[in-house]
Amino acid sequence: MNSENFKIIAVNSNNIQVEILDSTEFDDQFSLGSYIKIPYRNKNEQFAIGIIENYKIKNSESEDPQTAANQPTFVIDVKLVGNLDETSDDYKFERGVYGIPLPPQNGIALLTDDEIKKIYSSNLKEKEKFTFATISNNNSICVPVNGNKFFNKHFAIVGSTGSGKSHTVTKILQNAIQSKSGQYDGLNNSHIILFDIHGEYKTAFTNSNVIDINELVLPYWLLNSEELEELFLETEANDHNQRNVFKEAITNNKKSKFIGDKKEKDKIHYDSPLFFEIKEVIKYSKNRNNEKKQKDTNEVQWIDSKNNTIIFGNEDNDILFTELMKGLGTATGTLNGKLINFINRLESKINDKRLNFLLGEETRTATFSQCLKQFIGYTTDNSNITVIDLSGIPFEVLSITVSLISRILFEYGYYYKKMQKVESDCKTPLLLIYEEAHKYVPKSSLTKYRASKFAIEKIAKEGRKYGVTMGIISQRPSEISETIFSQCNNFIAMRLTNPDDQNYVKKLLPDTLGNLTDSLPTLKAGDALLIGESIILPSIVTIDRCNPEPSSADIDYFEIWKEKWFDVEFGDIITEWTK
Numbered sequence: 420m421n422s423e424n425f426k427i428i429a430v431n432s433n434n435i436q437v438e439i440l441d442s443t444e445f446d447d448q449f450s451l452g453s454y455i456k457i458p459y460r461n462k463n464e465q466f467a468i469g470i471i472e473n474y475k476i477k478n479s480e481s482e483d484p485q486t487a488a489n490q491p492t493f494v495i496d497v498k499l500v501g502n503l504d505e506t507s508d509d510y511k512f513e514r515g516v517y518g519i520p521l522p523p524q525n526g527i528a529l530l531t532d533d534e535i536k537k538i539y540s541s542n543l544k545e546k547e548k549f550t551f552a553t554i555s556n557n558n559s560i561c562v563p564v565n566g567n568k569f570f571n572k573h574f575a576i577v578g579s580t581g582s583g584k585s586h587t588v589t590k591i592l593q594n595a596i597q598s599k600s601g602q603y604d605g606l607n608n609s610h611i612i613l614f615d616i617h618g619e620y621k622t623a624f625t626n627s628n629v630i631d632i633n634e635l636v637l638p639y640w641l642l643n644s645e646e647l648e649e650l651f652l653e654t655e656a657n658d659h660n661q662r663n664v665f666k667e668a669i670t671n672n673k674k675s676k677f678i679g680d681k682k683e684k685d686k687i688h689y690d691s692p693l694f695f696e697i698k699e700v701i702k703y704s705k706n707r708n709n710e711k712k713q714k715d716t717n718e719v720q721w722i723d724s725k726n727n728t729i730i731f732g733n734e735d736n737d738i739l740f741t742e743l744m745k746g747l748g749t750a751t752g753t754l755n756g757k758l759i760n761f762i763n764r765l766e767s768k769i770n771d772k773r774l775n776f777l778l779g780e781e782t783r784t785a786t787f788s789q790c791l792k793q794f795i796g797y798t799t800d801n802s803n804i805t806v807i808d809l810s811g812i813p814f815e816v817l818s819i820t821v822s823l824i825s826r827i828l829f830e831y832g833y834y835y836k837k838m839q840k841v842e843s844d845c846k847t848p849l850l851l852i853y854e855e856a857h858k859y860v861p862k863s864s865l866t867k868y869r870a871s872k873f874a875i876e877k878i879a880k881e882g883r884k885y886g887v888t889m890g891i892i893s894q895r896p897s898e899i900s901e902t903i904f905s906q907c908n909n910f911i912a913m914r915l916t917n918p919d920d921q922n923y924v925k926k927l928l929p930d931t932l933g934n935l936t937d938s939l940p941t942l943k944a945g946d947a948l949l950i951g952e953s954i955i956l957p958s959i960v961t962i963d964r965c966n967p968e969p970s971s972a973d974i975d976y977f978e979i980w981k982e983k984w985f986d987v988e989f990g991d992i993i994t995e996w997t998k
């Protein structure tokens with residue numbers, strides 16, 4: 420269209436208002452997210468680039484009567500995003516603008532498709548390009564991002580239910596595992612761990628390593644002190660007796676099971692990732708609960724079930740672990756009778772079938788290395804993606820499950836780096852995807868979220884350096900810990916209808932493209948605002964369709980309802996339910 424047809428009517432730092440003088444001359448399409456270019460006064464072929472954030476029809480009464488006839492006149496709000504240099508073949512685009520030429524210059528125009536394509540393609544090296552979307556108002560234009568910058572810092576995908584987050588995650592990961600430099604057979608070297616809270620990704624990654632509650636082996640002895648206490652103690656009760664006995668029993672039991680020299684043994688502490696036998700910890704606690712002492716000497720004494728071992732004091736912890744002892748003496752010991760609730764809790768946990776993945780027999784024989792390998796895809800059939808299906812995990816242990824796995828993966832990155840001769844050498848960068856992240860890293864300070872919050876916040880703050888980054892997916896961004904979000908460098912904001920969430924996202928977006936987020940409630944499923952360090956121009960995009968899809972697609976209610984009455988096999992459902 421005729422470039423003389425645009426007129427700048429207001430400038431306010433990086434926001435400008437442009438009037439379209441005669442919309443009859445307008446033959447190009449423009450919509451939210453379209454780009455315009457404004458020539459700099461004294462710099463040939465250099466332009467300020469802006470993105471249309473908003474438009475309105477001008478109030479014709481107060482304006483020039485000639486344009487008021489029956490043709491609407493538009494005023495568009497434009498956010499300036501960068502500076503384009505068209506002098507060379509490789510259209511150089513930079514973030515930030517030098518200011519707007521005043522008085523406003525003629526020659527303002529919409530960027531053509533070709534120009535947009537050139538900007539995207541010439542500002543990224545071919546090997547860095549990673550593409551999973553097209554411009555939403557022109558699907559013939561692919562929008563590549565810088566693949567290194569996208570994956571080497573954390574990213575977030577937010578949007579209301581049904582906005583297309585799971586499909587977006589799927590598309591991104593499917594493209595990532597298919598990308599190869601050069602020609603070779605077999606897998607590439609991507610390592611992705613997906614925390615799948617609804618069990619919907621199995622169908623999307625057919626060759627992935629899927630671990631559900633029946634296959635998961637997550638030994639309780641790898642839990643750290645916080646996680647152990649969250650699982651076994653009444654954390655809110657703050658009972659020092661329980662905590663002290665528990666800590667003492669675990670530390671001593673780890674030492675007694677340790678095979679190695681004394682110097683190493685002395686270094687063992689409560690948090691050491693070493694085997695201990697939880698059943699012996701229970702025996703120990705029962706013994707301490709029977710504790711009696713001699714009134715005159717204050718000495719604690721026990722006798723074993725065969726009446727032949729008498730121990731004085733606490734010197735011989737090993738014996739306390741193996742035999743059920745009776746307290747002797749003339750007075751009750753300090754702990755006598757005080758540990759009953761605690762022991763009941765321990766016993767009910769180890770008898771809880773649902774916690775077999777954490778406390779069952781297999782967790783005793785599993786090795787640390789097996790446990791680690793299952794999560795990063797080094798299994799019999801190696802795999803780029805490990806889908807951890809959390810759908811069967813009881814809610815009360817969800818936080819420690821996520822925490823333990825996240826922590827193991829972070830520490831893997833940490834120790835692997837420590838071992839490397841060259842500091843920057845990271846052989847297996849990991850990406851951790853947290854679906855429905857508000858469920859385990861909420862703003863809430865409740866103890867039940869403490870473990871997972873702590874572990875994930877640590878990755879948010881330090882993971883990048885050790886090759887452990889994350890993708891945070893959420894339909895309630897305003898409920899997620901701010902520490903997590905503020906560390907994200909790339910955002911895919913999909914349709915968001917809740918005003919709290921919209922405002923929250925608005926504040927967090929790095930490009931201060933505040934008003935663009937006004938379009939968030941109106942986006943179609945699969946459309947998104949793509950913003951961040953990895954993308955050249957902030958863009959409203961349509962995410963490419965994934966194939967195969969996750970099992971999260973909308974249900975065709977009406978069509979299903981119109982079919983003949985369906986006989987449900989209730990027996991099968993009950994079996995599945997109670998298994």
Ligand SMILES: Nc1ncnc2c1ncn2[C@@H]1O[C@H](COP(=O)(O)OP(=O)(O)OP(=O)(O)O)[C@@H](O)[C@H]1O
Nearest residue numbers: 580581582583584585586894944945962971972973
């Ligand atoms: N790129 C796309 N183009 C068109 N439709 C899409 C696209 N991505 C997703 N959809 C459709 O949107 C619907 C919801 O997608 P999806 O399950 O990914 O949403 P979600 O944001 O993950 O929802 P929830 O928060 O409930 O998990 C699906 O039926 C899917 O087919």
Ligand SMILES: [Mg+2]
Nearest residue numbers: 584585586971
């Ligand atoms: Mg989803």
